[in-house]
Amino acid sequence: MRVRVALISLFVMVVAAGACGRKSDERTYQLQGQVLSIAAPQKQLTVKHEEIKGLMPAMTMPYTVRDEKLLAGLTPGDLIDATLIVETNDAYLRTIKKVGQAPLEAPPPEASGPVARSGFELLKPGEEVPDTKFVDQDGRKRSFSAFRGSPVVMTFIYTRCPLPDYCPLMSQNFAQINKDLAGKTHLLSISIDPEYDKPQVLREYGARYLGSDHKGDAFKQWEFASGSTEQVKAVAEFFGLNYWPEKGQVIHGLRTALITPDGKVFKVYRGNDWKPEEVLKEVEKLQMVG
Numbered sequence: 001m002r003v004r005v006a007l008i009s010l011f012v013m014v015v016a017a018g019a020c021g022r023k024s025d026e027r028t029y030q031l032q033g034q035v036l037s038i039a040a041p042q043k044q045l046t047v048k049h050e051e052i053k054g055l056m057p058a059m060t061m062p063y064t065v066r067d068e069k070l071l072a073g074l075t076p077g078d079l080i081d082a083t084l085i086v087e088t089n090d091a092y093l094r095t096i097k098k099v100g101q102a103p104l105e106a107p108p109p110e111a112s113g114p115v116a117r118s119g120f121e122l123l124k125p126g127e128e129v130p131d132t133k134f135v136d137q138d139g140r141k142r143s144f145s146a147f148r149g150s151p152v153v154m155t156f157i158y159t160r161c162p163l164p165d166y167c168p169l170m171s172q173n174f175a176q177i178n179k180d181l182a183g184k185t186h187l188l189s190i191s192i193d194p195e196y197d198k199p200q201v202l203r204e205y206g207a208r209y210l211g212s213d214h215k216g217d218a219f220k221q222w223e224f225a226s227g228s229t230e231q232v233k234a235v236a237e238f239f240g241l242n243y244w245p246e247k248g249q250v251i252h253g254l255r256t257a258l259i260t261p262d263g264k265v266f267k268v269y270r271g272n273d274w275k276p277e278e279v280l281k282e283v284e285k286l287q288m289v290g
Contacts, residue, residue, distance in 0.1 A: 010063050029055050030074055031093070034102060035074055036060065043068050045093075052084065055110070058163050061252040070096045077104050115209040123240060123257075127265045132235045133226035135188065137203035137219060144263060151185040151266075151286050152259040153177060153279060156241060158193035159205040166254065169272055173208045176276040178222045185283055187222040190235060192252065194226040199200040202226065239268060 006151055033049025039062075063084070065071060070093065079100035082093045084259075131145045144152075155174065161167030174187050189206070191197035197205075202224035210218045226232060241255045256269040258279065269279075271289040 001011075002161075025088045028094075029053075029084045029085045029086065031063075031080075031084045033080060033082075034104075035076055035078045035080060036104065036171065037149070037199075038071055038074055038075055040068065040071055043071070045071060045074065047080070054067050055084075055086070056160065059252060063091070065093050074098065075101075087165065089164050089169075091165055095173070119259060122274050123238075123268050125263050125265055125267065129259055129263050129265060130234065130238055131263075132227075132238075133233055134225040134231055134235070135199060137199050137206055137224045139199040142225060144259075147186045147188070148263055149257075149261050151261055151283055153185060153189055153256070153283070154188040154190065154239075155256040156192050156236060156239075156254065157189050157282075158191050159197050159201055160193065161252070163197065165254070165272055170256065171205075171209045173274075173276045173279075174222065175211075177279055178210075180276070180280055182221065182284060184287070189222070189224045190228040190232065191224070192232055192236060192241075196224045196227055240270075262284060 029052050031047070031049050031052055033047045036046045036048055038045045042064070043066070044064050045060050046060065046062045048053055049058065051058050062158040063082075074096070078098050079102055081097045081099050084093055085094045107174050129144050131143050133141060133143050138140050153174070155170045157167040158169075171189065174189060177185075191202060203219075204248055205220065206219060206224040210222065236255075239255045239257055241253045254270065256274060256279075258266040258268075260266045267282055
């Protein structure tokens, strides 16, 4: 009997310790902003929010909820107070309280120009990627034509992004692709925060994901780049990402693309639910076609 009680006590202690360990990985922040749109099937809402102290500057981006009941009764234009939970590998809204309503500001100007498009218009395979100019982590002027002859996997990030399921996840995925496809493709991470992400910042950020392999020509296969606001906007809009500076805010979405060796769109991934293995298989298909 004593042995049984001791085992039960030990089990309770282990469970409690595990729960405490999980809790220590959880950080809580208060978010205040306005609901711009709601995607109930995806348990997601896009919020234009104020600075979240200790976490991130004012931003417009989608947030998920685990309990879809939190979305009930919400409509675009609602002003909300919410609790943002940031875990090691995830971030979500735990509580949402409607505190008011305000007219939505005019929508962003429609994309214009020969290569721009609306965020709701999907790219079609075979479309040629414009030869947009940008600057890499070493301050060199580059363009997409510099990568001709090799498949290119490209994504958008910004170095100050603190949410683990956004830019950090994209960079972790790219780190895995970089390792598995050494010498077989080219990777490009373009920052949507060009005012802050200057070459030196991008190089330091990239070195963290390249790890001990960041010395020498490690950036030869995986480059980090940005450029002027207009250059970044042109690339983002082409890939269907509505990015534009608005009153000092960065408006953030996710797009990852696979580009053929002759500079054409092969496949575009929306959001963050793609896996490195999927991209690896697509690169293999592309190499077989080539």
